[in-house]
Amino acid sequence: MLQQSGRTLASQPITLLPVSASVTAPEEAVAGSVIEVEWEGPDNPKDYITIVEAGAPEGSYTDYTRTSRGSPLTLTAPDALGNFEIRYVLQQSGRTLATQPIRLTPATAQLMVNAPIVPSGEFQVEWTGPDNPKDYITIVEAGAPEGSYTDYVRTSRGSPITLEAPQEPGDYEVRYVIQQSGRTLASLPVSVGAGEVSLALEGTPEAGGVVTVNWQGPGRYEDFIQIVAADAPEDADAIREARASQGSPLQLFAPASPGPYELRYKASDSGEVLARLPFSVE
Template sequence: MTPRTRWSLLLVLLLAAVLLILLLARCSVRRSTPAPKPPTPAAAAPAKTPEPAPGPAATAAEEPERLGLATVEAPARVLAGAKFEVRWTGPDNANDYISLVPPASRPDQYTTYAPTRTGNPVTLTAPVDPAALEIRYVTARSKTVLARQAVEVFAATATLDAASEAVAGSRLAVTWTGPANHGDFITVVPKEVPDGQYGNFEPISKGSPLQVLTPMTVGDAEVRYMTGQQQKVLARRAVKIVASEVSLSAPEETLAGSVVSIAWTGPKNAGDYITIVTASTPDGRYGNYTPVTKGSPLQVTAPMEAGPGEIRYMAGQGQKVLARRPLRIVAAEVTLSAPDEVVAGTRVPIVWTGPKNAGDYITIVAAGTPDGRYANYTAVTKGSPLDVLAPIDAGDTEIRYMAGQGGKVLQRRPLRVVAAKITLEAPGEAVAGGDLTVQWSGPNNQGDYLTVVAKDAKEGAYLGYTYTSAGSPLRVKVQAPPGPAELRYIAGQGAKTLARRPLTVKAAK
C-alpha cells in the first residue's frame, strides 16, 4: 500500500468516526428528554372541583389517539343533585371521559365526569344549584370535544311537616317530600346555626315520616332538609324546643354505699339516666347510675364518700343535668369481734355489724397489706357470725370489713396468727409400694394431707397421699423411689409443708 493510499484510508476512517460521534450525541439528547405529556383534566379543572381526575393520558409510545365520530345522549332536563345516565358512542380511547360543564368552559375543564371505560351508559351527578350545562365527550390526550349536548339542571324542591313544639332531647316526627338524592338528610338545629351545618339527623333513605332527635338547647329551632351534596338547605320549618318537666323524690339521707330508691318524672329520652354523685362533682360527670328505662321508682347505689351528695337526672344526649336533688351521705357504723389469736389456716369466727351493702365482705390479710387488696374472705350475706379462713403464714394480720363498691376498708381489727403445732410419728424405713402407718397431731384444716416424697422433692410436690380427715393413725401409700425420703404434712391452703420427718424407702423384694 502506497503512502497516498494510506492517507486516503486514514481520512475516511476519521470522517466515519466524526459522523458516529455526532449520531451518538443526537441519540443521547433524544433519550434524556422525555416526550411531553398532555395535561390531565385534573390540571385544567377549576380548583373548587372535588372530583378526582381521570386516569393518566396515553404516552407518545402508545397507539395514536383516535378522533372519530362520537355522540352523547341524556335527558334534556335533570333534577339538581340527582344522578342521571348518559349514553355515548365514540372511539373509547384509554381514559376518554364524559364530562358535565358550563357551556363556556374550556375543553380541558370539568366539574364532574365519568370515564368511558366504566361502561355505557355512564352515570353523572348533577350539581345542587340550577344551571344550564353541557354534556361532553372528551378525549383524554388531546382534550378534543368530540360530542356535546345541552342539559338543563332544574331546582329541587322539598316540603317539611312537623309539630310546632317539641321537648328538648325528644324525637320529632317529620313528614317530608323532596328529591331523595343520595346522602340527603333531615336535621333539627337551633335557629341561629348557619346553613350548611347540622346537628342530630336522619337520612331520608329511611322514608317518611322520620324520627329526628331534637337538640337539648331550649329555644327557637329549625327542621331542615339538607342535600347530601354540599349540604344545601332545600326546605326549613320552625319548631320551638321547650324544656321537659323533671322531678326527683328520694330520702334526704342515706348510708354510704347503700341503695337509694328514687321516684322520678321526666322525658325518658333515649339514654337518660339517674346518678348519685358528690355535690362537688362537675355537671356532665356521673357516678353510680341507673337508666330511666328501669321505670319509677328505680334503685341507685350511693357513693362510698360520706358528705353532701346530689341525685341528678342526666340527659343521654350531651350529659346535661335536667334536675338535681341534695342527698346527705353518712358513713355506716361497722364493728368486728373475733379472737385475738388463731392457728394458721384455721377458720376464724367473726361477729360483725355493718351496712351489708351489695358485695360487702370480710377478709383476713397480713398486716401492712395495702387497703383495697384482699385474701381469704367471706361475703357478709352469710350473716353474723361468719367464718373466714386465716392465712397459712404465721404473723400479725388484720380482719377487715370491705365495701363491695371500691374495695374501701370500713373497719379493721388486729389478729395474731400462730403456727400450728404438728407431730409426726412413723417408722424410719418403708418399702416402696407399701403402706406407711403414721401417728400425727396437727390442725387438721380442710384439705390438709400427708404424703411421702423423695427428700429433694420440691415444695408442694406429692405422690401417694392421705387426707388428715382420715384421723390418726392413718396409712399413706409409699410411691417414692428407693432412697432418702420425707414424710410431709401439707396444708390444703397453699400446699405449704407444715412439718416433715425423714425416712428411707427400700426397694420391694
C-alpha cells in the same frame, strides 16, 4: 370525553329542572327530645334532614338523619331553648330545599328517694322526666360540677332505677342529667349514712323459745336482723335471721342451746353490720 386528549367525542343537551321538598313536624317540642319529621323531596344520595337555630347559615347542621331512612324519620332536638328550624338539605351543595320553624320549650324532671341510703348499699330512685336518648340518673358529692357522675343508670331502664351508694357517709346529690349537654335537669339532696340504728330485746330469751326484737334502722328489704354466735366474724352465717322489712318488733326462734350470742342489724347488700347487741339464752 377521551381521557387521553380531553376531546369531546359525543354530546347531548339536557335541561335541569327545579326540585322541591317539604318537611312537616310539630310546631313545638321539648328541648333535647326526639322529634318525628315527615318529608317529601328528591331523596338524592346523602340528602339529610336536620335541626338548626333559626337563621343559621346555609349548610349548618346539628343532629341529622339521611333521607334514605325514609319518611317519617326522627331527629334529636338540641338541649336549648327558643326558635329553631327543621331543614331538608341537599348534600351535594349544602342548599336548604325546605324548612319549617319549630320552638323548643323547657324540659322538667323530678326525683324521689324514700329509704335511708346506707354506704355502699343499693337504693331506689323514682323519677319523672323527658327520658331523652341516653339521659341518666347518678349520685355525686353535694356541689359537684355539672356533668360529674359516679354510679349511674340510663333513664331508658324505667322508673324506679337502682343506684349503688358511695362508700363514704356524707352529703350527696341525686341528679337527672341530660346526656346530650351534661346539664343537670333536676337535683335532690340526700344523706348517705344509716342514721340511728339500735336493737333491744324484750325479756330474757330461753333456749328453743322466741326472741322478740325491737329495732330502729333503715328497714330495707336488703337488711336482716340476725342471731349469730358470740364473737362471730362479720361474714358469719346467721343462726337465725329475718328481714328488717317485716317491721319492728319482730320475732325469731331462739337458739336451741343456752349460752352467749349476738344480735345484729346487717345490711346484706354491703355486708356492713350497722348495730349489734350481745345477749344470753338461758
